Amino acid sequence: MQASQYQVQIHFSINNIKKTDWNNFLIEIKNPFYTWEWLLNLEKSKSVSKETGWQPLYFSINLNNEIVAIAPLFIKNHSFGEFIFDQSFAKLAEDLNLQYYPKIIGMSPYSPIEGYQFLYKKNSDKLELTELLISSIESFAIKNNILSCNFLYVDYEWSQYLQKLGYHEWINVRSEWESSGEKTFDEFLARFNSNQRKNIKKERKSIINQSINIEILKDENIDLKILEQMHRFYSEHCSKWGIWGSKYLTPNFFNSLIIEKEKLIIFSAKRKSSQHILAMSMCIKNENYLWGRYWGSNEELKNLHFELCYYQPIEWAISNGIKFFDPGAGGRHKRRRGFYAKETNSLHKWFNKNMDQIISKWLNQVNRQIKSEIDLENDSIPFVK
Numbered sequence: 133m134q135a136s137q138y139q140v141q142i143h144f145s146i147n148n149i150k151k152t153d154w155n156n157f158l159i160e161i162k163n164p165f166y167t168w169e170w171l172l173n174l175e176k177s178k179s180v181s182k183e184t185g186w187q188p189l190y191f192s193i194n195l196n197n198e199i200v201a202i203a204p205l206f207i208k209n210h211s212f213g214e215f216i217f218d219q220s221f222a223k224l225a226e227d228l229n230l231q232y233y234p235k236i237i238g239m240s241p242y243s244p245i246e247g248y249q250f251l252y253k254k255n256s257d258k259l260e261l262t263e264l265l266i267s268s269i270e271s272f273a274i275k276n277n278i279l280s281c282n283f284l285y286v287d288y289e290w291s292q293y294l295q296k297l298g299y300h301e302w303i304n305v306r307s308e309w310e311s312s313g314e315k316t317f318d319e320f321l322a323r324f325n326s327n328q329r330k331n332i333k334k335e336r337k338s339i340i341n342q343s344i345n346i347e348i349l350k351d352e353n354i355d356l357k358i359l360e361q362m363h364r365f366y367s368e369h370c371s372k373w374g375i376w377g378s379k380y381l382t383p384n385f386f387n388s389l390i391i392e393k394e395k396l397i398i399f400s401a402k403r404k405s406s407q408h409i410l411a412m413s414m415c416i417k418n419e420n421y422l423w424g425r426y427w428g429s430n431e432e433l434k435n436l437h438f439e440l441c442y443y444q445p446i447e448w449a450i451s452n453g454i455k456f457f458d459p460g461a462g463g464r465h466k467r468r469r470g471f472y473a474k475e476t477n478s479l480h481k482w483f484n485k486n487m488d489q490i491i492s493k494w495l496n497q498v499n500r501q502i503k504s505e506i507d508l509e510n511d512s513i514p515f516v517k
Contacts, residue, residue: 137195138193138194138195138200138264139193139194139195140191140192140193140194140264140265140268141191141192141193141194142189142190142191142272143188143189143190143191143192144187144188144189144190145175145188145190146168146171146172146175146188146190146204147172147175148190149168149190149192149199149202150199151168151169153199154167154168154202154251155167155168156253156254157202157251157252157253157254158251159254160254161247161249161251162418162419162420163240163245163247163418164392164395164416164417164418164423165240165243165245165247165416165423166204166240166247166248166251167392169391169392170240170392171188171204171240173385173388173389173392174186174241174242174385175188176384176388177381177382177384177385177387177388178382178384179241179242179380179381179382179384179385180206180241184380185208185209185210185212186206186207186208186213186241187206187207187208187234188205188206189205189206189207189236190202190203190204190205191203191205191265191268191269191272193261193264193265198253199253200252200253200256200261201250201251201252201253201256201261201262201264201265202250202251203238203250203251203265203269204238204240204250204251205236205237205238205269206236206237206238206239206241207234207235207236207237207278208233208234208235208236208237209233209234210233212378212380213241213242213378213380214237214239214244214284215244215461215462216244216284216285216302216304216476216478218282221280221491224487224490224491225279225487228484228486228487230279230484230487231277231279232279232280234278235278235279235280235281235282236269236273236278236280236281236282237282237283237284238281238282238283238284238286239283239284239285241380242378242380242381243423243425244284244285244306244460244461244476245285245423245458246285246287246306246458246476247285247286247287248283248284248285248286248287248290249286249287249290250262250265250290258290258293259293262290262293262294262297263293263297266294266297269281270481270483273483274483278483279482279483279484279487280480280481280482280483281299281480281481281483282478282479282480283299283478283479283480284478285476285477285478286477286478286479288477291477291479294479295479298481299479299480299481300479300480300481300488300491300492300495301477301478301479301495301499302477302478302479302480302495302498302499303475303476303477303498303499303502303503304475304476304477304478304502305473305474305475305476305502305505305506305509306458306461306473306474306475306476307458307459307460307463307466307467307471307472307473307474308456308457308458308459308471308472308474309446309449309456309457309459309470309471309472310455310456310472311449311450311454311455311456314450315450316450317443317446317447317450319450320446320450320470321333322516323470323515323516324470324514324515324516325514325515325516325517327514328468328514331468332443332469335435335438335439335443336435336439336443338434338435339401339435339436339439342433342434343403343404343405344401344402344403344404344410344433344436345401345402345403345404346399346400346401346439346440346444347399347400347401347402348397348398348399348400348444348448349397349398349399349400350393350396350397350398351393351394354390354393354396354398355390356387356390358398358400359386359387359389359390360383360386360387361409361412362386362398362412362414362426362428363381363383363385363386363387364428365411365412365426365427365428365429365430366379366381366386366414366426366427366428367379367428368428368430369427369428369429381426395416395417395418396414396415396416396417397414397415397417397422397445397448398412398413398414398415399412399413399414399415399440399441399444399445399448400412401429401436401439401440409430410429410430410431410433410436411427411428411429411430411431411433411436411437411440412427412428412440413426413427413440413441413444413445414426414427415445417454419454420454420455420456421454421455421456421457421458422445422448422449422454422456422457422458423457423458423460424441424442424445424457424458424459424460425460427440427441438469441459441460442459442466442469442471443469445457445459446470459471464509467509467510467512467513468513468514470513470515472510472513473505473506473509473510474506475502475503475506
């Protein structure tokens, strides 16, 4: 297909793209963080906007008045909410007398989950459409004095397209539980050596000893009152970290999740003698994957975080045939609880020759180091050898 037959359009809101067009491109991907409804909710709730430093920027390709590809992007004027930390790049830009922000980011806002890629009509030429979109995105960046283009948490196969187009890979670490075909939590515990098996049983037993009941909420058990409570827990937990707290989502975002509650599962803790909720964690799910996202507690109760954010979701995943569980960003302590360290890949290009060359050389070294660290972290998991 000749490039002249395609038309590239830029949209500053997902609302300018038809929901049916968008979600039809997701049928094979099945990633809940890239649905039209999820991204629209971020906009409508004011969690994502120019004012919050996440200006939506959607590139689409039309052929014969039909959309055949979409690039979900955002213009950022800070690095918060990405969970891949590029402050050293910003410092280098300052040293080179360059303006680091704004920058272009490709990811689902505030969601460090694997699988970013452009969206394509079924049976289309992905390489051709990718090249055309990247060319348009880079032209937009250069025209508007934007220094860099960054795609985070990318789908591994899709990343090969970008590397052919001169993008540099940066490897970071994520955590993931993976099913080994267990049918019960005790079968999962059998993976561990005897000492860690005892430790986990002791941690879980302490919840019972504190007279705490755990309730699992889904579907008809989730209502606006529950979602409002979940936001309060999330907000209060983020506030405990002061300026480092990641309180990005508004109450309206949580309330609007009611229309997508089939994707939610909430773990709630109460004392046996009370109906007052002590703590909650909320996960997002599809048929194969569980993502742990938000949590909070009214009291600092021993091991309750581990129970609500790790053990209960793993047990639920096992019972429901879920293959993978991503517990969220950060934390080497997750290794001791059966989460593997795995690579997460981002792709970057800087439209300044000096900066691009300096960082690309550094990335070659740091990526080798990260791969070695991942091996060491996984060797430290207290599984039966």
